[in-house]
Every structure is written in structure tokens, then in C-alpha cells.
Amino acid sequence: MQGPHNVSTGHQDDQRLGAAVTDMKQVEPVQHDSPPTTVTDHEGAETSKQAFNQQVRSDQEQHEKGESRDRKRTPSLESQLAREIDYSKQLEAALAKRDEMLQEKEAELTRIKDRMGSQEDKIRELSGANHRQSDEIQQTGAELRHVKTKYQQTSQLLKERSEELTTAQKFLGKADSISSAEVVRLVEVLNAEIAHQSTFILDSLTYQKWTGSANDLEHSLKELRDLLGPWLYERLWHRLNDPNLEFDESDDFLTQLVLQTGLTNACKYIINHWYPPFWNEGKMFDRVYGDMGRKVSQVVAGKWRALSSTHLVVDRKANKDYLRGVLRNLITAVGGPVQNGNSLPPDLKNKVDDITRKALAIHEHVKSSFTSMDLEVYSIPCGTPFDASQMEDADGPNAGGKG
Missing domain, CATH: 1.20.5 (Single alpha-helices involved in coiled-coils or other helix-helix interfaces)
Known part of the structure; x- marks a missing residue:
């Protein structure tokens, strides 16, 4: 730590020496009152040497004092x-x-x-x-x-x-207004009427081959599939698609079977449904009646059914139009032309309207005349193997259960 201070002090001394020399050069001659004294060269040299030595000693003293101060300041x-x-x-x-x-x-x-x-x-x-x-x-x-x-x-x-x-307590006390055997007799009359009118229609038909497209034929037959059943529908479809079709007695049998089956199933829908031919509007009554049948006795449920059916006024004209449309589609499907465009001839209208009246009469009995039991008509699809037990309800010990 002393080295830098020594260098600094020596530099300051050089500055002082330089200053002293400068001051000595700038000293103006001193005016003395005493008369000038003559000095020799030797004396002048001595005087200058003494002055220089004196100056050196002074500078050395100053330098030593500075070093002393620096030594004192160093610890600090x-x-x-x-x-x-x-x-x-x-x-x-x-x-x-x-x-x-x-x-x-x-x-x-x-x-x-x-x-x-x-x-x-x-x-x-x-x-x-x-x-x-x-x-x-x-x-x-x-x-x-x-x-x-x-x-x-x-x-x-x-x-x-x-x-x-x-x-309606009085009404609840009433017994069935008609016997089940009478309903069975009415169903047999309806079956006979359908068979008779199918034969009459068959005799009045003049066959012709289908001249439309396969798509039109499929669309025409599609509406009849539920009425005919798969077995009869397939045979009718194959016959109409046969390019070598020649009508003979076997075709008469198939035609009568198609007409009779289609009209029978259409009448079945009219008889069994709550509000024919408006099928969707009767579904709510089916649900309510089914739920009621699980909660109350058959008599109470049957009375409710009878009362509800009494208030549902059947649209006879709509049912006539429905069955006419079914017959028109059946005639078209078996290959017979329909006269007057899409309208049935008057004689066929009268015959199919008579079938409609008989079906609606059975409908009213099935829905309104019975409270002790539920009756419904059913049909056996073509192609079903014969089962004798299915015939027992007509005249056997279970008569009245079904029509």
C-alpha cells in the first residue's frame, strides 16, 4: 500500500522542484540600497551550490514529512x-x-x-x-x-x-246386450258376404298384363302387404312379374284368394279398432283401456269401453271410402282394369258398401255391447298349417271368446 503513495509523493516533489526552479528563474533582481558588490565567478558558484543544497534539503524534508504523513494515513x-x-x-x-x-x-x-x-x-x-x-x-x-x-x-x-x-250405476248393472254366439253368427254372415262378392268381382274382371314399371308395381302392392300377408303377397308379386304370364284357372283361384283375404283383413281392422279408419287416433284408448284392465275388474273396464265407444261416433262415410280404396287396389293388383279412371263401377260400390255396413255393425257390438268379456275377430294368414284347435271357438266349448 505504500508504493502508490511514494510514487504520488515523488511526483509532487518533482512538481515542487520544478516550481522552485521556475520561481528562481522568475525572481526579479532585488534593488539594494547598498552599493553593488563585485563578486567573482568562484563566489557565485559557491553561493548557487549552497542555495541548491539548501533547496534539496528542504525538498527532502518535505518528502520525509509527506512519507511520514502517508505512513500515518496507511493504517486508516x-x-x-x-x-x-x-x-x-x-x-x-x-x-x-x-x-x-x-x-x-x-x-x-x-x-x-x-x-x-x-x-x-x-x-x-x-x-x-x-x-x-x-x-x-x-x-x-x-x-x-x-x-x-x-x-x-x-x-x-x-x-x-x-x-x-x-x-252410470244403472248402466253398470246391465248385462251384455247381445250374446257372443250372435256375434259369431254375424261374423259368419260377413265371411259369406265377402266370399260371395269376391266371386262376383272375379267373374266381372277382364285380365290384362301389367304395363307399368316395376317400381310402380312395387308401390302399388306395398299398401296391400299387411292385408295379404307375406305368403300371398310373394305369389302375387311373382305372377305379375312373369313376362310369359298367361291367365288360366289357377290365376282365378289366386285372384279370388287375394280379393277375399284383402277384404277380410280390412274388415277385421274396422271391427277391432277403436275409431276406424283413423288408426292413430284410437291408440290412446288402447293404452288407457289396457292400463285399466290391469287395475280394475273386467266388468268395470268393459263398462268404460262401452261408454267410450258410445261417445266415439263412427264416421261411416270414411269407412266406406276406406274399403272402396282397398278393393280398388286389390283389383289393380290382380291385373283387372278399373273403369272410370280410379273410381269403382256403381255396382261394385254398392256391394263393398254393404260389406262395410256389416263390418261396422259387428264393430259396434264388439265395442259397446259386451262388458263381461272382450271380443275380437281374427283371421288366419294364408300358408298357415291347419290347426283344428283354432276352430273350437266358433262352436266349441270356448265359443264367445273370439269371433
Whole structure:
């Protein structure tokens, strides 16, 4: 630590020496009052040497004093430097600690960002689930409202029918207004009428080959599939698609079978349905009656059926139009032309209307005349193996169960 001070002191001494020399050169001659003294060259040299030595001693003294001061100041400067070094180390330690804290904060910030990203993903997932649940809730709400409406309608209907049953005690005490054997007889008459009219229609037909496209033929026959059944439908389809078709007696048999089966099943629908020929409008009565049959006795359920059927006014014209349309499609399907465009001839209209009246009469008896039992007519599809037990209900011990 003393080296820099010595250099600094020596530089200051050089500056002082230079200043002393400069001052000596700038000293103006001193005016003396005494008369000038003559000095020899030797004396002048001595005088200059003494002055120079004196100046050197003075400078040396100053230099020694400066070194003394520097030596005295050195411990203080060293102490101050040590303090500065300690403070610098403290700052470095604090800075290192700050850096460590900063790294920890950055690591924590990274973890927080990761958690935030995970939370955002979860929020999006929950939001999507919430939307889906909201849609499901809305759909369920709509379904519940629909069910509630249907329940209210059914409850109202049951309430009305219950009130009617409550106020109809006399009617509830009445027995069946017709016997099941009489209904069976009416069904036999209807079967005979259908068979007779099918033969009459067969005799009046003039066959012709199908001239339309296969698609038109399929569309025309599609409406008859439920009436004819799969066995008869397939045979009729193959016959009409035969390019080498030649009509003979076997075709007469198939034609009569198609006409008789189609009219029979159409009459069956009219008889058994609640509100023919408006099939969909009667489904609610089927559900209510089926539910009632599981909860109350047959007599009460039968009276409710009879009362409900009494209030359902059958549209006779609609049923006539329905059966006329069935016959028109049957005639077209078996290969016979329909005169007057799509309209049946007047004689055929009268015959099919007579069949409709007989079917509606049986419908009224089946729905309104019986309370002790449920009656329905049924038909056996063509191609079904013969089963003698199926014939017992007509005249056997179980007569009256079915017609």
C-alpha cells in the first residue's frame, strides 16, 4: 500500500522542484540600497551550490514529512479498504442471495403457470361438460313437459270417464246386450258376404298384363302387404312379374284368394279398432283401456269401453271410402282394369258398401255391447298349417271368446 503513495509523493516533489526552479528563474533582481558588490565567478558558484543544497534539503524534508504523513494515513486507508472489501463481499452475498431468490421465484412462477394451464384445461373441460349437461337438462325438461302434458291429458280423460262411470250405476248393472254366439253368427254372415262378392268381382274382371314399371308395381302392392300377408303377397308379386304370364284357372283361384283375404283383413281392422279408419287416433284408448284392465275388474273396464265407444261416433262415410280404396287396389293388383279412371263401377260400390255396413255393425257390438268379456275377430294368414284347435271357438266349448 505504500508504493502508490511514494510514487504520488515523488511526483509532487518533482512538481515542487520544478516550481522552485521556475520561481528562481522568475525572481526579479532585488534593488539594494547598498552599493553593488563585485563578486567573482568562484563566489557565485559557491553561493548557487549552497542555495541548491539548501533547496534539496528542504525538498527532502518535505518528502520525509509527506512519507511520514502517508505512513500515518496507511493504517486508516487499509482499514477503510478492508471495510470497503467487507461491504463489497456483503453486497456480493446479498446479490447472490437475491439471485437465488429470483431463481426460486422464477421456478415458482413457472410452476404457477403450469398449474394455471392445467386449471384452464380443466375449466375448459368442465365448461364443455356443463354445456353438455345443460343441453341434456333442456332435453330432459322438454321430455318431462311432454310427458306431463300427456299425463295431464290421460288424467283428464280418466277423470271424465270415472265421473261417467260414477253417474252410470244403472248402466253398470246391465248385462251384455247381445250374446257372443250372435256375434259369431254375424261374423259368419260377413265371411259369406265377402266370399260371395269376391266371386262376383272375379267373374266381372277382364285380365290384362301389367304395363307399368316395376317400381310402380312395387308401390302399388306395398299398401296391400299387411292385408295379404307375406305368403300371398310373394305369389302375387311373382305372377305379375312373369313376362310369359298367361291367365288360366289357377290365376282365378289366386285372384279370388287375394280379393277375399284383402277384404277380410280390412274388415277385421274396422271391427277391432277403436275409431276406424283413423288408426292413430284410437291408440290412446288402447293404452288407457289396457292400463285399466290391469287395475280394475273386467266388468268395470268393459263398462268404460262401452261408454267410450258410445261417445266415439263412427264416421261411416270414411269407412266406406276406406274399403272402396282397398278393393280398388286389390283389383289393380290382380291385373283387372278399373273403369272410370280410379273410381269403382256403381255396382261394385254398392256391394263393398254393404260389406262395410256389416263390418261396422259387428264393430259396434264388439265395442259397446259386451262388458263381461272382450271380443275380437281374427283371421288366419294364408300358408298357415291347419290347426283344428283354432276352430273350437266358433262352436266349441270356448265359443264367445273370439269371433
